[in-house]
Amino acid sequence: NAGVTQTPKFQVLKTGQSMxxxxxxxxxxxxxxWYRQDPGMGLRLIYYSASEGTTDxxxxxNGYNVSRLNKREFSLRLESAAPSQTSVYFCASxxxxxxxxxxxxQHFGDGTRLSIL
Amino acid sequence: xxxxxxxxxxxxxQEGEDFTTYCNSSTTLSNIQWYKQRPGGHPVFLxxxxxxxxxxxxxxxxxxxxxxxxxxxxxxxxxxxxxxxxYFCAGHTLNxxxxxxxxxxxxxxxx
Numbered sequence: 001n002a003g004v005t006q007t008p009k010f011q012v013l014k015t016g017q018s019m020x021x022x023x024x025x026x027x028x029x030x031x032x033x034w035y036r037q038d039p040g041m042g043l044r045l046i047y048y049s050a051s052e053g054t055t056d057x058x059x060x061x062n063g064y065n066v067s068r069l070n071k072r073e074f075s076l077r078l079e080s081a082a083p084s085q086t087s088v089y090f091c092a093s094x095x096x097x098x099x100x101x102x103x104x105x106q107h108f109g110d111g112t113r114l115s116i117l
Numbered sequence: 118x119x120x121x122x123x124x125x126x127x128x129x130x131q132e133g134e135d136f137t138t139y140c141n142s143s144t145t146l147s148n149i150q151w152y153k154q155r156p157g158g159h160p161v162f163l164x165x166x167x168x169x170x171x172x173x174x175x176x177x178x179x180x181x182x183x184x185x186x187x188x189x190x191x192x193x194x195x196x197x198x199x200x201x202x203x204y205f206c207a208g209h210t211l212n213x214x215x216x217x218x219x220x221x222x223x224x225x226x227x228x
Contacts, residue, residue: 040126042221106160
């Protein structure tokens with residue numbers, strides 16, 4: 001079992017360029033999440049998808065878009081990269097039943113280290 | 118917005134000493150989860166607490182959820198160099214699947 005797989009692992013962009021971060025999970029989880037991690041700030045939720053076909057904004061959604069392509073895949077897109085988006089991006093998934101009375105642990109990918117010059 | 122703060126931000130200890138990190142939420146949580154992130158790695162789930170006042174142990178690690186379900190703590194007895202990493206608490210508020218992460222405590226253990 002691969003768990004949660006993120007690609008690419010590293011990327012350097014110039015300001016204004018666009019790119020898509022890919023995430024796939026093989027655990028048949030309903031919920032998927034995108035976080036960014038910056039020094040001293042923990043993990044901040046960018047977007048999440050509670051189930052296939054739905055997406056919602058998290059704490060810091062500006063400058064990002066997401067697509068829940070199917071149950072396995074959840075991509076994050078930067079349309080016009082800015083230096084402030086330099087960060088480590090983590091994708092996670094969890095098996096969360098609805099209603100949310102029994103929240104389950106989140107499983108994380110290895111992360112994408114993104115630098116924007 | 119709701120916040121989850123952790124203290125201390127950073128602590129270094131001599132191997133064999135104890136370590137505690139504290140987690141405080143501005144709102145009541147339905148549960149608290151703890152994660153460990155090794156340097157250069159990704160967060161890995163350690164444990165979940167759900168009940169008010171709950172205490173759970175994993176070998177040298179003791180986790181506690183406060184009576185008001187707004188705070189939590191992680192205590193490590195007799196630290197080892199393998200305990201090095203950043204420890205995050207994270208909680209769900211009622212009726213949501215969004216997990217709010219704490220700011221993390223980075224632990225360094227010197228042999």
